Every structure is written in C-alpha cells, then in structure tokens.
Amino acid sequence: MQRPRWVGNVRNGWKADISPDSVWWFPPGAFAIVTDPVLTKPSALRLAAAFVVAPILPAAVVAAYISQESYHGYFLNSLVLVLLFGAYPAAIFLGGPAYLVLRQRIRPSALACALAGGMVAAIPWLAIGIFGGPDQASVDDKLTVSNGVLTVFGWLELLRFVSVTFVLGAVGGFVFWAIAGSVPSRR
Numbered sequence: 001m002q003r004p005r006w007v008g009n010v011r012n013g014w015k016a017d018i019s020p021d022s023v024w025w026f027p028p029g030a031f032a033i034v035t036d037p038v039l040t041k042p043s044a045l046r047l048a049a050a051f052v053v054a055p056i057l058p059a060a061v062v063a064a065y066i067s068q069e070s071y072h073g074y075f076l077n078s079l080v081l082v083l084l085f086g087a088y089p090a091a092i093f094l095g096g097p098a099y100l101v102l103r104q105r106i107r108p109s110a111l112a113c114a115l116a117g118g119m120v121a122a123i124p125w126l127a128i129g130i131f132g133g134p135d136q137a138s139v140d141d142k143l144t145v146s147n148g149v150l151t152v153f154g155w156l157e158l159l160r161f162v163s164v165t166f167v168l169g170a171v172g173g174f175v176f177w178a179i180a181g182s183v184p185s186r187r
Contacts, residue, residue, distance in 0.1 A: 042179075042180040042181070046179060049179055049180075050175075050176045050179035050180035051091055051092070051095065051096070053175065054172045054173070054175040054176035055083060055090075055091050056083070057171055058087065058168035058169060058171050058172045059079060059083045059086065060079055061168060061171075062082045062086070062168065063075055063081075064078075066078040087172075089124075090120050090121055090123075090124050090169075091120065091172075094120045094124070095117070095120045095176075098116050098120055099116075102116060108177060108180075108181030108182075110177050110181075110182075113174060113176050113177035113181050114170040114173040114174045114177070115170065115173065116173055117170050117171070117172045117173020117174070117176060118166040118169040118173060119166070119169070120169055120173070121165050121166060121168060121172065122163075122166040122169055125161065125162055125165050126158070126162045129150075129158040129161070129162065130150075130158075133145055133150075134148075135148045137154070139153075139157055144157050
C-alpha cells in the first residue's frame with residue numbers, strides 16, 4: 001500500500017487519497033492520524049523479539065534495586081522473579097492487546113510507545129494498590145493502610161511507586177519502539 005497523499009482543501013475539508021479505491025474526508029478542525037501500513041507492520045520475528053527484550057531493561061533495574069536492598073546480591077534470581085511475575089505478564093496480557101488496538105489507530109513513534117509502555121507497567125500496580133491490600137501496613141514507621149483504607153501517606157507512597165513504575169515502563173516502551181516500531185519503509 002502507498003503512503004497517504006494529502007490532496008488539499010476541498011470544500012473546507014481535507015481529503016486523503018489512501019489507496020485507489022479508498023478516499024477519506026476530514027471535516028475542518030478534525031483530528032485524524034492516518035497510518036502507513038508499510039511502516040507499521042514489523043516482521044513477526046521483530047515483534048516477538050520486542051515483546052521478549054523490552055521488559056528486560058526495566059526488570060533489570062528493579063532486580064538490581066531488590067538485590068542491593070536485600071544484601072544477598074542474588075541479582076539473577078531477582079531478575080527472573082521480576083520478569084516472570086511482573087514484567088512479562090503485564091507485557092503479554094496488557095501490552096499485547098494494547099499493541100493490537102493501537103497499531104490500527106496511530107503511527108508508532110517513540111513517544112507513543114513510551115506512553116503505552118508506561119501505562120502497561122503502571123496500571124496493574126495502581127489497581128493492586130487501590131483495590132487490594134492488607135488491613136494494616138506501614139513504610140518507615142509511617143502508617144500507609146489503616147483498617148484496609150489507604151492513608152494520606154499511603155496515597156503518596158502509591159503515587160511515588162506508580163510513577164517510578166510508569167517511568168520504567170516508558171523505558172521498556174522505548175526499547176519496544178526501537179526494536180519493532182522503527183521499521184523503515186521497504187520501498
């Protein structure tokens with residue numbers, strides 16, 4: 001398929017000639033992103049590699065933090081646990097459907113993949129922090145959960161944790177884009 005050709009202003013609207021048999025009309029002021037299928041379809045091997053490799057860097061950062069905090073230094077054990085129980089399930093169960101939905105609607109850019117990766121990483125932890133949890137919990141002798149309800153400090157801790165998770169997921173999303181999203185045109 002060929003790239004969209006913007007034909008011009010036709011009766012106060014823009015017309016895009018997508019293919020010989022399909023022409024889309026956009027009213028004035030409409031926001032539309034038209035994708036080029038040649039640029040947005042990576043090979044199956046690149047896509048599989050992106051889903052396998054992208055979670056590794058953020059998981060390695062988390063595993064390094066865990067192994068440094070525990071004073072045991074079991075980096076590889078921590079990495080395997082973080083990948084198997086944190087990174088890969090989110091990438092498969094949230095990232096896979098997000099990729100399938102978003103690839104039809106937007107052109108893969110570094111920013112779009114980073115935002116999607118951040119949301120894929122942060123949403124499960126936000127849901128666990130809000131809907132699941134103990135009756136009592138504390139961090140650094142400050143009460144975070146009291147009678148099953150988050151305290152103000154608990155909300156701040158949750159926001160801090162989800163923000164760090166979002167940034168790490170954004171790094172994974174950028175790695176995903178570098179592998180699968182930046183496919184050059186094959187013309």
